[in-house]
Amino acid sequence: MTGSRDSLTVQGLEAAYRGAPALRGISLTVPRGAAVALLGANGAGKTTTIRAITGLLPLHGGAITAGQITVDGEVISGLQSHQVVTRGVAHVPEGRLVFAGMSIEENLLTGTVGRRSPGADATLESIYRMFPVLEKRKHSAGGLLSGGEQQMLAIGRALMADPTLILLDEVSLGLAPMVTRSIFQSLAEIRERSGVSMLVVEQNAKLALDFCDYAFIVENGQVVHEGRASELRDDPQIQELYLGGDAGESTRSFADARRFRRRRRWLA
Amino acid sequence: MSRPGFGRIVTSYRQERRLLRTPGRIVVLVIALAFVFLLPMVLLQHSLFGIPISDSQLLGIGLPQVNLTLIAIMGAISLNLLVGYTGLISLGHAAFFAVGAFAAGFLGTQLQLPFPLVLLGAGVAGAIVGLLIGLPSLRLQGLYLMLATLALHFVVIFVFLQYQIGNFSPAGIPYLSPEIGPLIIDDDQKWYVLLLIAAVLLLLGVRNLLRTRQGRSFIAVRDHEIAAASMGINVPRVRLTSFALSSFVVSVVGALYAYYLGNIGEGSFTLNFVIGYFAMIIIGGMGSMAGPVFGAILWSMLPQVIQTIAKQVPASTPFFGQVLNAYQGFVVLVIVAILLLVILRFRPGGLNDYWQTLKGGVTKWPYRNK
Numbered sequence: 001m002t003g004s005r006d007s008l009t010v011q012g013l014e015a016a017y018r019g020a021p022a023l024r025g026i027s028l029t030v031p032r033g034a035a036v037a038l039l040g041a042n043g044a045g046k047t048t049t050i051r052a053i054t055g056l057l058p059l060h061g062g063a064i065t066a067g068q069i070t071v072d073g074e075v076i077s078g079l080q081s082h083q084v085v086t087r088g089v090a091h092v093p094e095g096r097l098v099f100a101g102m103s104i105e106e107n108l109l110t111g112t113v114g115r116r117s118p119g120a121d122a123t124l125e126s127i128y129r130m131f132p133v134l135e136k137r138k139h140s141a142g143g144l145l146s147g148g149e150q151q152m153l154a155i156g157r158a159l160m161a162d163p164t165l166i167l168l169d170e171v172s173l174g175l176a177p178m179v180t181r182s183i184f185q186s187l188a189e190i191r192e193r194s195g196v197s198m199l200v201v202e203q204n205a206k207l208a209l210d211f212c213d214y215a216f217i218v219e220n221g222q223v224v225h226e227g228r229a230s231e232l233r234d235d236p237q238i239q240e241l242y243l244g245g246d247a248g249e250s251t252r253s254f255a256d257a258r259r260f261r262r263r264r265r266w267l268a
Numbered sequence: 269m270s271r272p273g274f275g276r277i278v279t280s281y282r283q284e285r286r287l288l289r290t291p292g293r294i295v296v297l298v299i300a301l302a303f304v305f306l307l308p309m310v311l312l313q314h315s316l317f318g319i320p321i322s323d324s325q326l327l328g329i330g331l332p333q334v335n336l337t338l339i340a341i342m343g344a345i346s347l348n349l350l351v352g353y354t355g356l357i358s359l360g361h362a363a364f365f366a367v368g369a370f371a372a373g374f375l376g377t378q379l380q381l382p383f384p385l386v387l388l389g390a391g392v393a394g395a396i397v398g399l400l401i402g403l404p405s406l407r408l409q410g411l412y413l414m415l416a417t418l419a420l421h422f423v424v425i426f427v428f429l430q431y432q433i434g435n436f437s438p439a440g441i442p443y444l445s446p447e448i449g450p451l452i453i454d455d456d457q458k459w460y461v462l463l464l465i466a467a468v469l470l471l472l473g474v475r476n477l478l479r480t481r482q483g484r485s486f487i488a489v490r491d492h493e494i495a496a497a498s499m500g501i502n503v504p505r506v507r508l509t510s511f512a513l514s515s516f517v518v519s520v521v522g523a524l525y526a527y528y529l530g531n532i533g534e535g536s537f538t539l540n541f542v543i544g545y546f547a548m549i550i551i552g553g554m555g556s557m558a559g560p561v562f563g564a565i566l567w568s569m570l571p572q573v574i575q576t577i578a579k580q581v582p583a584s585t586p587f588f589g590q591v592l593n594a595y596q597g598f599v600v601l602v603i604v605a606i607l608l609l610v611i612l613r614f615r616p617g618g619l620n621d622y623w624q625t626l627k628g629g630v631t632k633w634p635y636r637n638k
Contacts (some may be wrong), residue, residue, distance in 0.1 A: 054498055059494055101490075101555070111499055113481055
């Protein structure tokens with residue numbers, strides 16, 4: 001908890017999968033206690049960035065080729081994933097990856113593997129308070145939960161490590177808008193209460209910009225744009241590209257869908 | 269507590285963590301204890317409370333079968349720890365039995381060390397070999413890992429054979445009756461007590477292990493390697509730990525097995541032996557606590573039981589009487605095979621699945637289970 005005032009810094013990160021470059025020099029910063037969004041189209045390199053931070057890249061056949069990652073001022077690039085977790089970095093993976101055969105409580109307790117501070121029981125109770133459905137069904141198998149409940153479980157599991165930084169990869173993936181909203185509300189609560197920093201990777205740019213303070217936009221493995229979330233929300237170019245034109249509206253119509261097709265052409 | 273008497277309502281964490289949580293469990297425990305105490309008496313004296321019981325009424329089962337079953341239970345539990353809970357497939361099971369027998373031959377028969385020390389030595393030797401064979405598991409999985417462990421099997425059997433022929437006889441390595449302090453374990457009844465205690469301790473130990481961080485790490489690695497890694501689990505270390513732990517136990521069981529038989533050669537450690545153990549945990553239910561126990565009991569007892577029943581069928585019985593008498597061993601195999609297919613077809617979860625359904629039916633009564 002000493003040294004840098006930034007929770008996470010990534011400098012000139014380059015990574016490749018078996019020689020095929022995926023990141024071409026990404027630099028970003030997450031100040032302590034802030035929520036930062038990482039936006040971009042499919043294949044832009046968002047998930048690869050997360051994998052590089054968590055040390056999971058080798059498991060996916062990739063490797064960091066250049067650059068440096070620090071957490072709380074300590075260099076973590078090149079560490080193995082279990083070492084990264086003990087530095088206070090928790091990960092809510094894309095697709096949730098709940099342990100299907102374990103009960104909900106066992107899933108949560110698995111999160112304590114990377115924990116280095118006491119008080120796991122209190123954390124468990126606070127997670128149950130936040131997501132009562134998890135407590136109600138704590139003995140049933142994780143694989144039997146609905147998508148939204150699995151996402152709650154994945155978030156709870158990450159919190160069990162008592163992290164200083166949470167990496168959230170595609171939280172809204174495959175969830176109904178209402179469920180997504182309630183999950184982001186819970187995340188806002190978590191931020192307020194524990195002051196944990198968050199790096200949010202999202203396809204749903206509007207949702208992410210509403211939740212975060214700052215955002216980086218990635219394309220082709222590079223950061224092409226960055227700024228305060230409130231400014232990006234009003235930026236006409238960003239609106240055209242990622243927000244469907246009418247950032248103020250929370251519902252989407254068929255007209256939005258048509259614009260979406262136009263955007264796709266624009267990108268291609 | 270609005271519906272007292274129905275189902276089980278837990279109101280405190282202490283209640284939930286108790287070992288004997290329900291009256292049903294106490295009943296089961298009492299029945300199990302009575303069974304365990306009466307079993308050797310019934311099998312040795314052929315009577316229960318003065319009522320004589322014939323050999324065929326006992327289905328031809330004697331105390332030696334029971335002891336071998338206890339050994340099989342321990343072997344199955346430790347294989348299940350590796351295969352069922354950590355998700356690593358290893359054909360090295362017989363090899364680890366052989367390592368245990370080898371260590372027991374060297375430390376016990378040759379160096380004449382005390383029995384507990386021999387067991388410990390066998391375990392340590394097994395753990396070291398387990399670590400070595402665990403190394404490929406860091407890179408290989410599934411069928412490839414299976415092939416790597418198959419190689420280990422042949423290497424160990426070869427070394428065992430060289431040792432056996434070089435120091436003893438082609439017939440096998442002889443073992444003395446084990447001594448624990450003043451106690452000499454030289455008959456089936458004493459072996460029964462020793463093996464029973466060992467099996468219960470192992471079962472409780474594994475059960476407890478799976479409720480710890482380390483135990484959950486095993487299951488997490490099995491369920492999803494990447495998710496486990498992102499939770500902060502050191503996946504390579506968990507794999508090696510599982511291999512070392514499992515082979516420690518298997519080798520101790522192997523030493524016990526060798527001592528129990530009194531003489532063992534390399535011919536006992538075949539691939540059939542390995543397949544038998546896989547059959548036990550699959551029939552019983554992989555990745556469950558009770559599964560290997562049920563599987564081992566069925567697999568070790570069933571052939572004897574079927575053979576005893578088959579003997580009582582007179583040859584004059586139409587259709588199958590003659591076949592039963594002429595091809596006894598063959599018929600036993602066919603019946604076992606059919607039974608296995610039936611179990612796997614209707615209950616892929618194995619015998620443990622039946623047990624869970626029965627348990628659920630009792631505890632949830634009068635509500636329907638599922």
